Amino acid sequence: MDTTIQTTKEQTEEKLPIKVILVEQDNKAVVDFLKRFGEKIHVKVMDSPENCLEYLKSTYPPDAIIISKNSGGLKFLETIRQQAWTRTLPVVITSDNITQGLIKEIHDKGGDDVYPKDFSSGDLITRLNYFIKRRHYKAMQQTKASIMDVKIPFWKRFIDVTTTGLALLLLSPLLLIVAILIKLDSKGPVIYLSKRVGAGYKIFSIYKFRTMRTDADQMIKNMGSLNMYTxxxxxxxxxxxxxxxxxxxxxxxxxxxxxxxxxxEKMYLSEKKDKVAFMKFQNDPRITKLGKFLRNTSIDELPQLFNIFLGDMSLVGNRPLPLYEAEKLTTDEYIERFAGPGGLTGLWQVTKRGKGKKDMTEEERIQLDIEYARNFSFKYDMKIFFMTFPALFQSENV
Structure with missing residues (x-):
């Protein structure tokens, strides 16, 4: 296997814990693995390839998957390389008997490494850290070459124009009623314009039904302690x-x-580093009475259909960010999330953690955006789109 990138002991220790899924049917092999590596990595044990695939469809991706050849590892490897959301996940195969023929077969199927079942040879921790570093390096090389020139595929633009055009026509009575209700509920404009950063770091004005008081921007300065991500x-x-x-x-x-x-100066730099990129509040006092209903039903986002129709964003993609959030994600570690199309709904909104739930951390949200930017496709978009409907009703007032 490829060993062109070496990882020092200090780098290995710095990147722990590593998140690994172990697919193994032999209980003794599982116990031996946990005894050897349990304190060094976070391990989730699955008893079958099928359960592992189902788990991967609805959760934050691990750093690597380790699967026994006897547990169907080769067939699992073929399947996982055909799926958009798992195509780049590192996969390690274990076997009782390692031959040159087996190594070649695993390599041809897209496997990353081969180990004896008892891990009696080779440094697994060093190799896992190498896989993480390699994956990030390849992604950044591709991203830096195209981050400012994100091209929307024809199939995606065609879907956006036809669906939003029809939706705007059918929803025009609802849009008119909501506009009237907003006017009756509170003073201020019906539509709220907000500068957002989308694909390729393009800045545009996003349209939303106004759900906040007109002095919301001034109130946010005194609400830092209420931020759920702080x-x-x-x-x-x-x-x-x-x-x-x-x-x-x-x-x-x-x-x-x-x-x-x-x-x-030291404290200023420390506090600047600790500031979070995303802002979200529970029981936000800036939201109007009607605004709470519009947000919980996602009706407030319907005017964004005009943004999609005009080409500012897409139906499915990474949510365009406000300027103050986007400027904090310009480092190599995070800029890749802007390499994917901007969208009304996206991967992090439809995962089982749900839109805005408490166990969705800022880091997880960013990493799911990056995952979409790397792997978006027609099939992937359709999967996210049809998963959006159950997620429309949020479970808490955020």
């Missing part, structure tokens, strides 16, 4: 605006002039 890291020392070193001395040793005030 890290609970504020301490008395942070409140003082001093880092640990400066606190022990009692005065700032590394001053920074910012907006006419003197702040501790």
């Amino acid at each position: 890290k609970a890291s504020d301490t008395p020392k942070q409140a003082m605006g001093l880092c640990d070193t400066c606190t022990s001395i009692g005065t700032c040793q590394q001053q920074l002039y910012l907006d006419g005030e003197i702040v501790c």
